[in-house]
Amino acid sequence: MIPIPARITEAAAQIRGYGQQRSWLARLDMRLEADRERTRLKGLEFAGPLRIQRPFYPEGGVCHLYVLHPPGGLVSGDRLAISVHAGAGSQSLLTTPSAGKIYGRDSDGVAQGQSVFLQLADNAGCEWLPQETIVYRDANAVLDTRIELSGDARFIGWDLVCLGRPAAGETFDAGRLSQAIRLWRDGRLLLNERLQLEGGDSLRHSRVGLAGHCVFGTLLASGPGLGDELIMQLREVLPTPDFTVTERLGVLLVRYLGSDMSACRGGLWRAWALIRPAVLARPACIPRIWLT
Secondary structure (H helix, E strand, C coil): CCCCCCHHHHHHHHHHCCCCCEEEEEEEEEEEEEEEEEEEEEEEEEECCCCCCEEECCCCEEEEEECCCCCEEECCCEEEEEEEEECCCCCCEEEECCEEECCCCCCCCCCCCEEEEEEECCCCCCEEECEEEECCCCCCCEEEEEEEEECCCCEEEEEEEEEEEEHEEEEECCEEEEEEEEEEEEEEEEEEEEEEECCCHHHHHHCCCCCCCCCEEEEEECCCCCCCCHHHHHHHHHCCCCCEEEECCCCEEEEEEEEEEEHHHHHHHHHHHHHHHHHCCCCCCCCCHHHH
16 A cells, blocks of 8 residues: 555545535556666555556556556546656556546536546656547536646646537537646646536637537647757647647647547647657657557
8 A cells, every 4th residue: 555645635635525425436546666677566556446457568668557447437426536656767658448438417416527646756757648538418527637747757648528429419518527737847837727618608619719619639748858849840740720739838738629539639649759759758659558
């Protein structure tokens, strides 16, 4: 068993506050440490239906981990709290085997959601690359991601969301989504993004909002190697206006807004393949689970 830092319990409590007596918290806490030539999983604590598959090492010392949620989706009141502490010098990549689903709420209307807390020590390199989240019509969804970097830690991550099920003709015309993405380095808040969206909001159709689209994704990266040359390369390979590339306060942002999750996923894969060598000094190594 590993001690749970106060930041982790705070993140879990943030999701807990949305639920009531019927709420079910599933928790997964991991500690990764550099051990000679490999990064190893040195601590693991879990409760509820959250697990990891055994570590993989397809590129030498980098530890690849697949986060598993066997139910495959969240119903009213369900909450997931995932935390990762990456020790100094550790190198890791975390992903999921399939899309996450947040189903429409039942009669009690209790929110369901996921909290992710990533804490990177000096010179750690961590990638958080989950597959997309599908928010069903009439869901009451909460998505919260917080990243804390220390020293020369390097991070690449993304968050992909699909509102409704466009392939099935289901639009997100009812329900709620609350999303937050925050990133600190050495205690300084560098990125603070929040989205509060109601299914019937004019924001869904406004040109300053989602402009009628149902798929959006954000890739963020922080670390060395970010510069004008990389930004120009990204802008050359990503189609506009669906994708935009910006950088501020040492945080690179690649965004997609459209109606095609395959296009969103494919574009962010291409962006990641360019960003990874620059930030982490190694070529892209696609997790096998993405291709199954």
